[in-house]
Amino acid sequence: MAERLAVVPLLAAVILAGLVIGSAPASAQPFAPTASCYSFSRTLSQGASGTDVRQLQIRVSGYPGYGGVLAIDGQFGPGTKAAVTRFQQAYGLSADGVAGPATFAKLSSLEDSDCTPVNFAYSELNRCNSTWSGGNVSAAQAKANALVTMWKLQAMRHALGDRPIQVNGGFRSVSCNNAVGGAPASRHLYGDAADLGAGVHGFCALSRQARNHGFSEILGPGYPGHNDHVHVAARSGRLWSAPSCGI
Ligand SMILES: [Zn+2]
Numbered sequence: 609m610a611e612r613l614a615v616v617p618l619l620a621a622v623i624l625a626g627l628v629i630g631s632a633p634a635s636a637q638p639f640a641p642t643a644s645c646y647s648f649s650r651t652l653s654q655g656a657s658g659t660d661v662r663q664l665q666i667r668v669s670g671y672p673g674y675g676g677v678l679a680i681d682g683q684f685g686p687g688t689k690a691a692v693t694r695f696q697q698a699y700g701l702s703a704d705g706v707a708g709p710a711t712f713a714k715l716s717s718l719e720d721s722d723c724t725p726v727n728f729a730y731s732e733l734n735r736c737n738s739t740w741s742g743g744n745v746s747a748a749q750a751k752a753n754a755l756v757t758m759w760k761l762q763a764m765r766h767a768l769g770d771r772p773i774q775v776n777g778g779f780r781s782v783s784c785n786n787a788v789g790g791a792p793a794s795r796h797l798y799g800d801a802a803d804l805g806a807g808v809h810g811f812c813a814l815s816r817q818a819r820n821h822g823f824s825e826i827l828g829p830g831y832p833g834h835n836d837h838v839h840v841a842a843r844s845g846r847l848w849s850a851p852s853c854g855i
């Protein structure tokens with residue numbers, strides 16, 4: 609927050625300088641100059657590509673629609689447009705699928721300075737070690753995968769009335785996974801899995817809602833070993849099973 613506040617006088621000085629010199633055209637809205645983690649510098653719409661599109665996709669990855677998974681590939685296609693539109697609808701913004709200052713400002717307001725969404729933290733997604741190493745992917749990849757999972761959970765949390773979602777664990781190294789008797793190919797080894805407690809929502813509400821937020825793997829009550837938590841993750845292909853919840 610200290611950095612954010614420091615930007616304000618600087619920005620004021622820049623605007624004032626522009627007025628004095630008379631060379632700065634009046635801009636309707638600045639491009640979220642206070643972004644805490646990543647600053648978008650242009651409007652993004654279908655057809656755009658680049659690092660900024662990829663950053664946008666990470667943040668709207670929880671809005672692919674029922675059963676969908678948004679590709680995080682830096683290419684702004686129809687799927688990204690639909691996800692941006694759903695995000696805008698979820699927050700009462702003008703829903704045109706074009707990401708401009710209002711959309712970036714809302715995303716920024718949902719983000720901490722370490723790029724994680726405000727209601728989730730890396731520490732929740734890794735109760736195994738502090739390095740994110742020892743899994744089936746590089747530490748950087750495991751952490752990046754966990755970040756996407758957190759944005760999906762943030763979307764799910766908002767859809768569930770902005771009430772807390774309890775995360776009991778995420779990434780596991782091979783040794784952590786073996787210690788808890790995890791499956792040899794567990795998504796926990798890749799960093800994209802999260803195990804959810806019942807919390808205020810209950811297992812079935814969590815299992816059902818997860819289907820709308822980009823989780824291709826949902827295992828809950830009635831699936832062996834999952835009567836005491838809901839497991840959500842990313843995988844190729846879909847595996848949804850929570851028979852006691854009708855899934
Ligand atoms: Zn799990």
